[in-house]
Amino acid sequence: MKRLSILAFLILTSDLQSQEKPLRAGVAEVDVSPKLVEGKPVYVAGFGHNRKATAIHDPIMARAVVLEHDGKKIALVCVDVVGLFHSTAEAVRKEFPDFAYVLVSSTHNHEGPDTLGLWGSNPFVSGVDFAYMKKLEAGVGKAIKDAEAALKPVTARIGTIKAPQLLHDNRLPNCLHDDLVVIEFTRIDTKKRQGVLVQWNCHPETLDSKNTQISADFVTATVKELRKSQECPVAYFTGTVGGLMTSLKVNVPGPDGKPLADGTFEKTEEYGQLVAKQAEKALKDAVPATLAPFDIRTRAVHLPVDNKLYQLGWSIGVFKRSLFAWEGTPYPAKAEPIKEMPKRPALRTEVGYLKLGELEIAVIPGEIYPELVIGQVQDPADKAADFPDAPIEPAIYAQMKGKHKMIIGLGNDEIGYLIPKRQWDTKTPYCYGLKKEQYGEINSAGPDAAPIICEAFAELAKRKK
């Protein structure tokens, strides 16, 4: 009896000690802009081919948040580029073997250098400069090191605000994921702000398809404004952008009250300011939150690549990533990368679920449709859809029961759009009586991508650690 109570005492005190250990946070950023040199074009990613950069308007940054608790370190990084394959996350992770988790994501910027391969001089050549990719990886590593060097004991507050006025959905059915999330870290010793993390769900593409000046789009203005008002480093992350969440066609009035035009730096800057203003509002109402201990869960997932353009891109070397043969399961016992195109190829990616104290974060490796995040998949499905009877995928946010939640899209990979299977629509007649196919499927691995990713996430969130 006596021994038992001593044991109970020991467990209790070690529990208290772990709670007493403060969270430490550091935020840092590193400029990873490409160099523009004569005779070596930098291809701008996101819209058509052969968009050669003519100038650098504002820098492409890698921004890192490092958190540490009880000897466990994690890094969350976001880069102002269109997307980064899983191999980039793997390369960066090798440099940080003492970290419990490293996440490398991107904002999905449509005005920066090609980092995936799709936007070269023509559809048959990659637009990626591999020497630049090395520089980008080194920049990501430096951002993590700088954030780690800045670690200080902090308290945290979290705020969430809805900002539907800052989004346009350009694909039916209409569905927005309009939660903007901010996390503020305050130093325990000086009571000064140590950093702010902002997460919003929108394609950075306000400068549109004709711009040839390298830019991080509206994110530059958002970060600049917040850095000024909060007097601390700021990290920006992209969440749900499928379906398609865009700033194009969003009404942003200029000084004369008239809407600013898409494709202009005026609109881009003003939109970025509006995002920052929402973040400031969310910060005003933010509540104290405990962000430790850390429970990190990840899972490697295979999914079939049925998109013929992706298959072709791989065959001709436009896409540089390992492909596998689809084995009929997302979790094959063993799988070797293939050399020749199999009947049904598959890609390997990773899904993540992070529980940081009272905050749950979904890490999704692509551009997920809002319907799948907030649980609004069309029901009943439009009868003209290709798979109207497909089961509804388990919604991402329905799996997260904690006090605060957030999503990081393009997390550790960019595998394209994740479309609710029953909204997949490539065959005539088209849904909603439309005459033309809607945009989306052409940039998705296939109709089975979303069901596999959503199931994998639900399983991870339920798993006992």
Ligand SMILES: [Zn+2]
């Ligand atoms: Zn996109």
